[in-house]
Amino acid sequence: MDIINSLKWRYATKKFDATKIISNEKLNIIKEAFNLTATSFGLQTISMVIVSDKEVRNSLVEHSYNQLQVKEASHLLVICIQDNITDEDVDKHFDNVSNIRNTPEHILAPFRSDLKTMMQRMTEHERQQWSVKQAYIALGNLMTVCAVEKIDACPMEGFKADSYDEILNLKDKNLKSVLLLPVGYRAEDDMFASFKKVRKNVNNAVIEY
Numbered sequence: 001m002d003i004i005n006s007l008k009w010r011y012a013t014k015k016f017d018a019t020k021i022i023s024n025e026k027l028n029i030i031k032e033a034f035n036l037t038a039t040s041f042g043l044q045t046i047s048m049v050i051v052s053d054k055e056v057r058n059s060l061v062e063h064s065y066n067q068l069q070v071k072e073a074s075h076l077l078v079i080c081i082q083d084n085i086t087d088e089d090v091d092k093h094f095d096n097v098s099n100i101r102n103t104p105e106h107i108l109a110p111f112r113s114d115l116k117t118m119m120q121r122m123t124e125h126e127r128q129q130w131s132v133k134q135a136y137i138a139l140g141n142l143m144t145v146c147a148v149e150k151i152d153a154c155p156m157e158g159f160k161a162d163s164y165d166e167i168l169n170l171k172d173k174n175l176k177s178v179l180l181l182p183v184g185y186r187a188e189d190d191m192f193a194s195f196k197k198v199r200k201n202v203n204n205a206v207i208e209y
Contacts, residue, residue, distance in 0.1 A: 003148060008197060010147035013154045013182075015190035016072040022184060026149055027075065030183065033145040037138040041115055043093050045085055045131040046138055047175055049078040049168060056167065063163035064180070069154045074184030078164065079138055080175040081131035084124055090116050128176070135178045142181055156180040 022030075027050070034048045051057055057071040064070045082089070094112045097103055119127060139155055146153045157179060164170070164177040186193050199205070 003144075006147040006150075007144070009150070010143065010153070011192060011195070011197070013069065013073075013152040013184075013186050013190060014192045015187040016069055016074070016152065016182065016184040017187045018072045018184075020074060020185040022074040022151060026151060029145065029149060030077070030142065030151070033142060034138055037134075037141045039134045039137065040130070041093070042097075043085075043089065043115070044134075045082045045089065045127075046134050047080045047082075047173075048138070049080060049170070049175075049177075051076040051078060051168070059167060060159075060164065063167070064156070064159040067156065067158065069156070069182040070159075070180070072184070072187075073154070073182030075182070077142065077181040077183060078168065078177050079135045079179040079181065080170060080177050081128060081135055083128070083171070083174045083176050085119050085127045085131070087116050087119075090119065132178055139179050139181060146183060151183050152186045153181050153183045156182070 031048075031050075037046075039046065051060070052075050054071065057076055060076070061068065061070050070076055090112060094108050094115075098105065098108060122130065143153055143155060159177075159180055161177045165175070168177070170177060
């Protein structure tokens with residue numbers, strides 16, 4: 001039940017204590033958790049940008065509809081997708097599989113070819129939307145890990161992605177920002193911390209046959 005208690009403890013933190021900073025040990029856990037997130041085919045067409053620089057985060061507030069969590073949190077996590085997915089990305093993935101698992105190419109070749117064909121049949125927009133779904137998986141995973149580690153977080157969709165992409169030079173990295181997750185520690189006077197969690201009864205949310 002420990003993980004259930006952790007999930008009950010977490011909430012979308014509205015006010016962070018700007019004096020409390022996440023340790024490098026905890027930050028490494030967040031990095032590893034992101035990298036271990038399940039993605040379709042294991043292709044990992046998502047990246048996470050960690051913004052700790054206060055000046056940069058101050059400049060991002062106006063592009064986040066003035067949500068102060070962006071600058072008050074210990075760190076700002078920006079979950080991004082690749083702007084496009086190419087045959088080279090597929091090859092890099094299967095080359096990595098080959099190197100790590102010593103899988104012979106004659107076994108990998110049909111999977112390599114099928115995945116390239118699948119990606120080629122999609123439009124660029126469809127490939128991006130496919131990656132966005134992976135980004136949401138990562139967001140959910142990070143929120144759970146943060147709850148277990150007693151790190152506060154606030155998932156955010158409300159921001160101007162084009163402005164973020166420009167300020168963080170994401171276009172140069174073939175990335176587009178899609179989700180934000182400020183992380184840190186709640187302020188003592190954040191009234192939302194004491195609010196009871198509002199959810200459906202589990203019997204109404206879960207259907208069993």
